[in-house]
Amino acid sequence: MLLRNLKIWDGVSDEISSDYDAVLISQGRIKKLTSADEKVAGVPTRDYEGCYIVPGLIDAHIHLCLDPAEMDPFAHGKVAVDLQLQHMADRAGLMVKAGITSARDLGGGRWLELKIRDRINAGEIPGPRLLCSGQPITSEKGHCHFWGGECTDVNSAQVVMDRQIEAGADLIKIMATGGSITPGSRPVDAQFDEATMVAIVEQARAKGFKVAAHCHGVSGIHHAAVAGVNTIEHCSWVGPNGWGADYDEGIAALIAQKGIWVSPTVNSGWRRHIGNANVQKALATRFSRMRKAGCRLIASTDAGIPNVWHHELSSALAVFSVLAGLSNVETLRAATSDCADAIGLKQETGQITPGLSADLLLCDGNPLQDLTTLQKPVQVFSRGQEQLG
């Protein structure tokens, strides 16, 4: 299929392409960038006069099993499997219609998201390409222990890890600190000491798996940085002085030096912080210090937690841009090419370039000038398949 008369942003460049205005896709892949004038015999064409095209968006942190309308973190585990699978398929369907063509699922208890992943891959149901961690490794009664990943030491962590690998996980998730949604767990507290974190991450790496670490507190962030995880989720800098108050220059430098990506899970609800002078300034300061230190940011929402909907990445991006002080193009990279790089999908998606999967979002405004235009896609292609209309 030839998509013509488009203004193309390739996922990397500072500007819209001045060389091409058409994308040829074949067998689910981007075959080439070309000109609308080019005649390609025997290929159906779609005319998108006036539209912009960008790579499909990527959310680096979601939980497909969680219902954002449910406030009780234990509730989803009690939903019957068939019904839960239907809910999860519905959420995946809404995500891809909203232009999210890939996502990383960072935890569930019953590996149902892996089933959804496989059904999407088989073309049975619509949805984003998923990378799934399965049960996160956590401490006894630690953050999200109800998902079944509790351990007490390196050996028992290995048992949990092997269970995820056996179930078909794509990566390993570890809860380096406590979290807000688990009763009895405190975001500030590290759940493992440094040596344990280092050993667990080494084991994962030896088995060929990337590691995402949930980190709110500063000591947990430090352990994750020393261990060399691939992504630090949240990175909230919680310390004795409160939420976000204990930013540490040395740890940020270590994160940058090790090439660890920061996935700050800014959801669209953070809009409430915009205009709240103190909070907005504190967030902006923290983000700008991290970026000055060389930390690279990717887009993520933690979708599934209360009031954070799975298909709202594009509205989150507008908020992320303001709070993190990112230009529109930097924000777009954080949700496309950079995100693909961070989560290990660079060879598959995240750019409009020949050979990659035809994951594409079309909108009728210029997202380099206005990110909100992403919220109303004109069309979405996922692996070359039209998702709308």
Ligand SMILES: [Zn+2]
């Ligand atoms: Zn999460």
